[in-house]
Amino acid sequence: MRGRFITFEGGEGTGKSTQASTLARRLEALAVGVVLTREPGGSSGAEIVRHVLLSGAAKPLGTEAEAILFAAARDDHLTTLIRPALERGQWVICDRFIDSTRVYQGDLGAVDRRIIRRLERVVVGDTMPDLTFILDLPAEVGLERARRRRGNNEADRFETETLEFHARLRDAYLAIAAAEPQRCVVIDSQRPKNKVADEIWAIVNRRLDPAAAPVSLEDVET
Numbered sequence: 615m616r617g618r619f620i621t622f623e624g625g626e627g628t629g630k631s632t633q634a635s636t637l638a639r640r641l642e643a644l645a646v647g648v649v650l651t652r653e654p655g656g657s658s659g660a661e662i663v664r665h666v667l668l669s670g671a672a673k674p675l676g677t678e679a680e681a682i683l684f685a686a687a688r689d690d691h692l693t694t695l696i697r698p699a700l701e702r703g704q705w706v707i708c709d710r711f712i713d714s715t716r717v718y719q720g721d722l723g724a725v726d727r728r729i730i731r732r733l734e735r736v737v738v739g740d741t742m743p744d745l746t747f748i749l750d751l752p753a754e755v756g757l758e759r760a761r762r763r764r765g766n767n768e769a770d771r772f773e774t775e776t777l778e779f780h781a782r783l784r785d786a787y788l789a790i791a792a793a794e795p796q797r798c799v800v801i802d803s804q805r806p807k808n809k810v811a812d813e814i815w816a817i818v819n820r821r822l823d824p825a826a827a828p829v830s831l832e833d834v835e836t
């Protein structure tokens with residue numbers, strides 16, 4: 615039986631990594647086999663492209679070229695990690711996926727929507743997420759959380775964008791959620807971490823029934 619594919623999306627500092635790893639731990643406690651991963655990156659080829667993108671080295675090439683690089687990284691990630699894991703029956707939890715490209719390169723980067731959708735069709739095909747959590751927060755709150763976590767480290771390519779950019783990101787994510795309610799659920803992530811995690815867990819149980827998933831043999835003690 616194919617595993618399940620869950621993605622976390624949202625603007626900066628909305629708690630995607632925090633919630634993705636909490637969900638992974640809760641699933642593992644039920645002996646569900648889990649692969650926790652992220653984009654850009656998640657596989658060795660894609661991690662190289664991640665460095666090129668987030669360092670800002672590709673910025674002079676323009677947003678269209680960046681969209682193609684994100685797609686190339688995603689292709690490697692899907693081929694070498696995500697699809698094999700799903701075929702083994704594992705649950706894949708991914709911190710950012712296609713909606714990040716739609717929003718950052720499409721809506722905000724002004725890459726033609728048809729190019730974004732064609733890249734998506736070629737690279738992702740039918741490996742679409744079963745469920746996508748869109749973590750929602752006022753842009754200034756998320757940026758402040760991300761800034762505090764970063765400390766004295768340098769901001770990456772997208773963290774240097776303006777507050778207005780980040781507010782538009784939020785609207786673009788909410789528009790995706792409104793257009794695809796079967797796949798996407800908006801989560802108010804201004805609440806404490808455990809409250810957010812409990813709501814996510816309730817939705818995963820209701821929609822995907824992890825208790826019925828095959829037990830992962832790797833996790834069974836001999």
Ligand code: Z5A
Nearest residue numbers: 626627628629630631632653654714715718759763772807
């Ligand atoms: N990008 C793109 O343009 N196109 C694409 O197709 C893809 C990506 C896939 C990846 O950055 C960048 O690539 C991203 C979009 C672009 N833009 N940027 N920047 P990344 O992987 O380095 O980082 P990120 O995905 O942007 O992560 P993030 O937004 O910085 O953080 P987060 O994962 O959403 O949040 P967190 O790390 O879980 O939490 C941040 C801090 O807040 C941390 O100290 C937590 O302890 C704290 N936190 C979390 N939840 C709470 C609650 N509920 N209350 C209080 N504090 C909290």
